[in-house]
Amino acid sequence: MPVSFSSLDLNLLRVFDAVMEERSVLRASQKVFLSQSAVSHSLARLRELLEDELFVRTASGMQPTARALAMAPLVRSALKSLESAIESPTFVPATSTRTFTIAANDFTTMIVAPRLLQILKAEAPLVDIVIRPVTRIDLAEQIDLGRIDAALGTFSALPQRFASDLLFAYDDVLITSQSHDRITTDILSQMSIVVVSFGGEQEGAVDGFISERGLARRSEMYDRAAFERAFATAERVPRIAVSLPHFLVLPALLEDSSLAAIAPRPLAAAFARIHPVSICELPYATARLEVRALWHERHRGDASQDWLHGLLRRATEHLRETTAG
Template structure:
């Protein structure tokens, strides 16, 4: 009897493989989630199609015939190949040479990248990371075009086509290159302040955020509203002496000077570990902001993308979510 592969029910081969593995109809039925009668019926159909007994019931279990033994490795390999073809694609970070592109500003890069690179070194030594400056590109367009795998930042709104994940939260603190005994509104009003802004009104910034194609990202990196409210009734305002487009120069500007700067708390902690910088709680409350990773919904379910978002969460798990722990430095 000639059997055409096009007429074979692949479920029959699954049953054959299970019986070959377990040498028991009962255990095979449990493996393939069928009843014993359904497994027996499948074997009967396959025996008839192949004109071979395939398995002989003995006291030691179901023993395969010569035809079954010859078929078994080929069927097992074919099932594995089919499973790989139609199953979700796998991603092995240990052997991958993939390059991921992330958009981030220098604040989030300084906070996230060192921990991210340590994970890569240990688990994915051949995976490369390209970090693009989030402030110099049309971020939404780059994500839409697939040129960016993920963006990290503070966003006030995002289109439905983008997914996001909370990484950490922060508020603002004051840093300075010299020590102060107290930090009151009166004391702060006498200081010259450095702030960081990634884009001005000429770039379309509204309330400290720049909006592009429905995606609004934070550009003014201090809580201006809280600052202005705190000094609304004061006769003297701090001098906003310097506005920078990045955080990188702050330590060298502050050390040995009378300047102070308003910065995100995690960045202040990083500066204080590596420079002669002191941290002070601001004498007024500031908004607590979320830093999120952002990616296009079309990547949902991709193994490599899910791994990337997983290691970004791990790289920021030491940072606070839900509470901000303050303290005078």
């Protein structure tokens, strides 16, 4: 028999959302301030109403069924809307104890986080930030489920349910442990190169982007197409000696003077301030890529979320001014 929404206890949906978030009856009970038995009883009622198991207990936790996965973003959105409708729309950064979750790779974290934390310390000292890796997760699903407030990265396709804002743009440069007056294609062809790729080759990336639920995010963190065009007719091609899943180890690797790395210009500048590395212009032009903040459209009009988006723009203002110049 089809379930009637008018007879549904909305508390069952709160329990469902908590179990979906925590994948544990114990942690879900703590989140909604109920006993474990009350959570289990609520799940049993919802399973009976919907005629679906919803969650299956496994060694790794409560795993959702296909029906639960389909329901989850809709339930989370509905609960958020109800919360916004009954709670005060005001947000006071100076006294707020909110925790915001941001997804970012190590490149954008190193570039954005220091200025972000400076502003927080001065204006919102009780607000906490959780930074999660933007790779190795289904980013679109995490945003849909409300587990991520904003994601930072380079995206080639945005579903209509997501909104975004430009933070800064960049191109690629070469970093080495030795100084060079000028890098030519002949000099570069004799080098062993380090590049960064977030596992795109294994995950079925297309043109350096991984697509998930309509959202395409960049996984190959150097302009491979420009690199290949530059050496298409060359007798000798630079050797891609090392491919890494992250950036922050680059200065340590470059202590070996035989290696050079292709890296985003803002990150190279940050490395050069604290490590003995030199920045060289590549002998070919690379694509100018945009790093954007991405969030769900349902956050539109939410005072706390609007403040977060403004905070991200302020924390990257110096980067936009630099790239504009």
